[in-house]
Amino acid sequence: MNIGFEAKRVFHNKTGLGNYSRDLIRILAKFYPENNYFLYNPKEASQTLFVSQSTNCIEKLPRTSFYQKFYNLWRQRGIIADLKKDNTRLFHGLSGELPSGLKENGIKSVVTIHDLIFLRYPHLYSFFDRKIHYYKFKKAAKQADVIIAISEQTKIDIINFLGVDASKIKVIYQGCHAAFKEIYSTDQRNEVVKKYQLPEKFILNVGTLEERKNALTLVKAIKDLDTQLVLVGKETSYSSQIHHFIKQHHLAERVHFLKGLTIQELAIVYQCASVFVYPSIFEGFGIPILEALYSKVPVITNKYGVFPEAAGPNSCYIEPFDVSDLHAKIKLILLDTSLANEMKEKGFEFAQKFNDDAIAQKLMTVYNDLL
Template identity: 65%
Template sequence: MNIGYEAKRVFHNKTGLGNYSRDLVRILATYYPENHYFLYNPKKNKETLFNTNLDNVFEKLPSTPFHKKFYNLWRQKGIINDLKTDKIDVFHGLSGEIPTGLKNKNIKSVVTIHDLIFMRYPHLYSFFDRKIHFYKFKKSAKQTDLVIAISEQTKADIITYLKISADKIKVVYQGCQDVFKQNYSLEEKKEVALKYNLPQEFILNVGTIEERKNALTIVKAIKNIDTKLVLIGKQTDYSDKIKTYIKENNLEEKVIFLQGLSSKELAITYQLATVFVYPSIFEGFGIPIIEALFSKTPVITTNSGVFPEAGGPNSVYVNPDNVEDLKVQIEKLLGNESLRNEIASKGFEFVQKFNDEVIASEIMQCYKSLF
């Protein structure tokens, strides 16, 4: 089978959507080497985010001078001629988009939709962005042969907001990068702890530091707890709000802001953490939870939405708006090592359902179901 991918984010996005795209191609090429995987990249990237060093993976760029210059037009429509030339059987839009004209060329299609946060929380997006996102997602979901949702929560939102039939949607969970599944030596851990001045015991939160992620609630919860919080992620205006609270309450010594860690350094930091706390208001899935579970670090997260899907039956769940609730659960875990170990062990068992082999098999079944 020849499988094509809308690969803009494979080559140009370092975080969530890029990681999903790269991991999916990697595991499919590994577990199903008999197929050929074509990555349609609109423009060359100076930075190497994905090495196409597998014999069955090929990077494809616009083939004409016009489309090299107007690469967005190529992504939307011009790509169709290249797909026919390459004899593509299935085209997979990895982040909510597919080009126009696939059905006319008898090319089967799949699109992954990660979340519809812009519909649930419109105030977090500009009017223009909301309209563009909705148009793209609605069009792709209607035109494609199969929609992949990354969670039951996202499936429900696709049905509600995009008015797509449940029969057309298949839930296939995300996994996480292999680097989070490795065991690291004491020496490697010491090196990272020293480099970033990490304390012996600390609470960890990972993700863009924005309002929806709700990190201020963690800061408030640890105000009177003898521990430290490490926040890893890109900072936004919301970070200033957190820093103002920290300054007003003399918490400068208790909160550490970090960003720019390599994937390996981040994975080691997960393993060094005492507890991972993720009181996000809403996510399409919540990859950091999976990363923490693979790292054998106990998780405290939100008690509604997608979070119980990602965290499993043994993680600790709280009301994300209730500071006292979070405080109590943090104190409970910090004060009970055997409970932390039990939660971490059972969480590690649960997270195996998000392993590469399982995800690869489910995605391949989606492709085969089209024929």
């Protein structure tokens, strides 16, 4: 079977949607090597983000000079000719988009919708971004034969905000990169600790430093705790609020900012952490939670939305803006070794439901049912 994927994020996005796309293709190629996986990339990548060990993962770029120049037009419509030429029977849009003309040309379609945060929290997005996102997601949801939601929370939002019938939506969770399932040696850990000057014990947060991720609440929560904090992620304008608070309360020696880590280095940082805190306001899923669970780190996160679905029954939950509650939960885990160990082991056990083989089987069932 020839399966096509909208692969812009596979080759051009380092985090989030890129990680989801690369992991999905990786696990399908591993567990179902009999298929060909065509990765339709609108333009050549400036850096190598995806290298497959499988010969059945084939990058496809625009064939004509016209579409090489107008690659966004190729993504929206011109790609159909390439899909037909490659005898691609099914096309999967990995990030909420589908080209026009699939159904008319007998090509089955699947689209993954990760979240509808721009509708839940419109103030976090510009007027034009909201309009563009809504148009693309509404169009893809209408066109697709099947919609994949990455969580039950996202499925509910698709039904409520896009008016889609529940029978059209399948919930298939995200996977987790294999790097977070490895056990690293003391030498490997020491190398990363030395390179990034990590403290001996620290609280960890991973994610873009933007308003929705709510890292400022975490910085406030550790102000009066005898611990240090490591924030891993790209900084945005929201970061200025964090830096202001740090300067105001003389926390510069206790809050560390990291970015540009390799995936293996990030996995090691997780395994060195004492507690992982993820106070995000809203997510479609929250893959850093899963990375922490696989890394056997106790997790504290938001009590609402998708977070209990991702973190399981043995994580700690907070009101997202309750500084004192977060302070108390961190302190409790740091002081209670038996509780921390229980959270590590049971959290790791819960994470097994997100293993690659189960995800691959569910995806292939969707594909086969369509064809």
